[in-house]
Amino acid sequence: MSNHARAERHRLAELLAAAGPQAPTLCSGWTTGDLAAHLVLRERRPDAAAGIRVKPLAGWTARVQEQYAERPYEELLRLFRTGPPVLSPFALPGADEAANVVEYFVHAEDVRRAGEWQPLTVPEGLAETLWRRLPMLARLEAGAKTPVRLVLQHPDGRTVTVARRSADTVRIIGEPGELMLFAYGRGANAVLQVEGPPEAVAALRGRLPIGPID
Incomplete structure (x- = not known):
């Protein structure tokens, strides 16, 4: 085990x-x-x-x-x-x-990541464990802060909907570890792709850090 x-x-x-x-x-x-x-x-x-x-x-x-x-x-x-x-x-x-x-x-x-850092390659087993834990923890941590409908997406297409607070949707795409860091407020130091209406992204950025954006 x-x-x-x-x-x-x-x-x-x-x-x-x-x-x-x-x-x-x-x-x-x-x-x-x-x-x-x-x-x-x-x-x-x-x-x-x-x-x-x-x-x-x-x-x-x-x-x-x-x-x-x-x-x-x-x-x-x-x-x-x-x-x-x-x-x-x-x-x-x-x-x-x-x-x-x-x-x-x-x-x-x-x-x-507090200083200069390179992207992290997370072992497959750990990455899958982080993905399984993500729904509950993201809703607990990010769900209370996001002002928009927020969807977290795995590179393989799997998704977790964190909150449904508006008609506008922001989709955050990244590896499970990067998504976990985003959920815990470390998005400014995570490798993420962000999709959504500019005003919705700006509203989300005001509550949860995002970046760098691919």
Whole structure:
């Protein structure tokens, strides 16, 4: 059985180690040190991780993350490479693969694409996993923001309709990894093809970054 989360954890750890603790990322306002602290908090402090999604708890999450960020960078990377402790929800059978494939893929690209970067060739199995996860996550992430009917299209023609908010349709075409990055607000650093009426594309661009456009 493939374990894409394990492979992406390793790739992300290697990118973080190569970048050092002060490198920029695509996570607004975060250095690589901040990102490493977030990753460790997420699987080692479930009491604080809730604030990642629940706004009333965000202040507590930020304080705990700051405490982690004060630790030596090498220690954070060691903890991340080690994986979740026994009592972490992420240590349950299957939880790592279910919860972390997209998380680690996106954050690995947050590090890799923060400077000069080349297009990424994603292994076929991982690409298909990202495509299968895309409908739910794109509707959750991009669906709340798009002002237009939004269709995400795989190069082989398969589509995911994210929202139906107007008669105008914008179609975003790209590899599954690029579409996932777009859904998570990283479209300015993704390889995408965009089709639709200029006014609809402009409205979408005002809510979700797009580019570069082929």
